[in-house]
Amino acid sequence: MLQEILLPKESQLRLASIELNGQMIVISVASTNQQENCPHCQKVSSRIHSHYRRHPADLPLAGHTVRLEISVKRFFGFNDDCQCTTFAERMPELLKPYARRTNRLLQNQLQAAFVLGGEASARLLTLMGVPVSGDTLLRLIRQTPEAEVKTPRVLGVDDWAKRKGQDYGTLLVDLENRQPVDLLLERSVASLAEWLKAHPGVEIISRDRGTEYIKGATEGAPDAIQVADRWHLLKNLREALQRLSCVFDHRLSKKQKDCSKANLNVLKQQRYQIRMENLSPRSKRPPRYNPKQHQRQQ
Numbered sequence: 001m002l003q004e005i006l007l008p009k010e011s012q013l014r015l016a017s018i019e020l021n022g023q024m025i026v027i028s029v030a031s032t033n034q035q036e037n038c039p040h041c042q043k044v045s046s047r048i049h050s051h052y053r054r055h056p057a058d059l060p061l062a063g064h065t066v067r068l069e070i071s072v073k074r075f076f077g078f079n080d081d082c083q084c085t086t087f088a089e090r091m092p093e094l095l096k097p098y099a100r101r102t103n104r105l106l107q108n109q110l111q112a113a114f115v116l117g118g119e120a121s122a123r124l125l126t127l128m129g130v131p132v133s134g135d136t137l138l139r140l141i142r143q144t145p146e147a148e149v150k151t152p153r154v155l156g157v158d159d160w161a162k163r164k165g166q167d168y169g170t171l172l173v174d175l176e177n178r179q180p181v182d183l184l185l186e187r188s189v190a191s192l193a194e195w196l197k198a199h200p201g202v203e204i205i206s207r208d209r210g211t212e213y214i215k216g217a218t219e220g221a222p223d224a225i226q227v228a229d230r231w232h233l234l235k236n237l238r239e240a241l242q243r244l245s246c247v248f249d250h251r252l253s254k255k256q257k258d259c260s261k262a263n264l265n266v267l268k269q270q271r272y273q274i275r276m277e278n279l280s281p282r283s284k285r286p287p288r289y290n291p292k293q294h295q296r297q298q
């Protein structure tokens with residue numbers, strides 16, 4: 001029961017013992033394989049040369065770090081034409097040759113690394129009982145073979161900066177699956193046209209307003225429909241609205257000036273009327289009788 005849980009069913013491995021060594025669980029495993037094919041010439045050998053031990057890390061168990069201790073056989077090779085005089089047995093269902101971690105642990109570490117990146121996933125995995133460094137996870141990512149990407153039907157083309165403001169390349173994206181397809185080291189007509197000729201089948205190309213991409217797309221995929229990408233559509237719209245608003249602003253400012261002059265005159269009249277209405281009764285009385293002034297006037 002425990003063996004079925006801890007070891008792959010299809011493997012020829014036998015669970016020997018389980019020990020708790022501090023915070024680490026050590027699972028001893030022995031191979032029941034009595035013969036092995038040479039990895040180079042595929043000739044079968046059953047003569048055992050020696051044994052040695054491998055200590056790969058495995059998935060954690062109840063928060064404890066797990067390490068396997070596998071007794072591995074080394075066989076003689078009997079093919080004189082083969083370069084292998086001895087070779088070790090393989091356990092492809094559990095781990096790869098020379099690997100320091102089991103396949104299932106590698107898958108878990110890679111999934112975390114692809115989602116979180118190097119340092120963040122290293123901190124998380126260490127808390128979960130899988131101590132590993134961020135650099136190791138980045139190295140595992142780099143060693144992962146790239147998946148084969150089909151030529152997209154809708155291709156997004158945009159530039160990316162190797163050195164901002166100085167050196168640019170071209171990023172190609174499958175817009176239907178939202179996955180990057182390729183990176184070109186140049187932002188040029190020739191590089192894009194060459195890629196499109198090597199990958200026929202692109203029906204729609206979404207690009208920016210750069211002349212390199214217009215010419216490259218026309219030359220490489222003349223039958224494809226070229227459209228401006230969403231960002232540049234919005235940029236075009238913003239620039240058109242800005243030009244329109246400039247025209248209206250000019251007209252509005254002229255009208256505002258005329259209106260403000262008329263309003264100022266009305267305001268002055270209103271202020272004058274208010275001042276006259278608020279004058280004191282004394283100031284509104286007729287002037288006193290002045291006999292000298294009265295004589296002069298006569």
Ligand SMILES: [Zn+2]
Nearest residue numbers: 038041082084
């Ligand atoms: Zn061989």
